[in-house]
Amino acid sequence: MDKVKGDNTVAVYDLGGGTFDISIIEIAEVDGEHQFEVLATNGDTFLGGEDFDLRLIEYLAGEFKKENGINLHSDPLALQRLKEAAEKAKIELSSSQATEVNLPYITADATGPKHLVVKLTRSKLESLVEDLVKRSLDPVKLALKDAGLSPSDINDVILVGGQTRMPMVQSAVTEFFGKEPRRDVNPDEAVAVGASIQGAVLS
Incomplete structure (x- = not known):
């Protein structure tokens, strides 16, 4: 089976209440099954x-x-x-x-x-939080560097966490990756999705 066809590189931008996490995940479809591989993670435990x-x-x-x-x-x-x-x-x-x-x-x-x-x-x-939004992009740059990717290599951006509902956060992420984040994933539900992906990776 042609593996490349099913490959998808996803950035999960997770700005929760207390911490910020970015994960770069490759989702490959092998024989109709999805396999997840975390290419890189980064974050800021003092930003939320x-x-x-x-x-x-x-x-x-x-x-x-x-x-x-x-x-x-x-x-x-x-x-x-x-x-x-x-x-x-x-x-x-x-x-x-x-x-x-x-x-x-x-x-x-x-x-x-x-x-x-x-x-x-x-x-x-x-104007009060602009620097916090900018600060979230530093771990994103580091994660991409670790994964050996550029923003344009990302197929989908998924926003997780209640703070990503803020329009300024959405536009900063859109500008950085050069594409709109996926709107079909509810930020609060995506936390569970993220946990299940991590579970799939660890098991």
């Missing part, structure tokens, strides 16, 4: 969706401090609410251009209760 959230939390806390002179970092309860609101705003900005973070009674001082209201645009969020 949580880092994106943190940038947004810092920005919101900074805006609040400018306006009210109060540092929310010294108030665990306020910080927890801010964290939840930042995650929600980040997700909303994947599908809309602007959102508002509105946290009534976030804290209080001698003059009474304080409310946090900050308008956020997608472009503001992008």
Whole structure:
């Protein structure tokens, strides 16, 4: 059987909550069965969706401090609410251009209760996390180098992990590989696919 015909080289770009992983995988079809071979892996254990959230939390806390002179970092309860609101705003900005973070009674001082209201645009969020998105491409370059491949050698790019829903991440990956990532793989489900591929490799 002509093995080459069934060969497919896939890049799995996995930006989860806490870590980033890139895997370059060759999928060969041999006698109608798929065989996986991991050509290279790389990653950044200190880069994930949580880092994106943190940038947004810092920005919101900074805006609040400018306006009210109060540092929310010294108030665990306020910080927890801010964290939840930042995650929600980040997700909303994947599908809309602007959102508002509105946290009534976030804290209080001698003059009474304080409310946090900050308008956020997608472009503001992008400016806060642009370097994180760029940073994710360094392990990608290293993995390709280890595999002896160039971006154009990749047939399919699969995005895994919730943070890859961010349009800026998608366009950075598209630009790097010169092709659109596969849209038919749900980022959250792809985690399971990735695990099963790893399982197939290890067994």
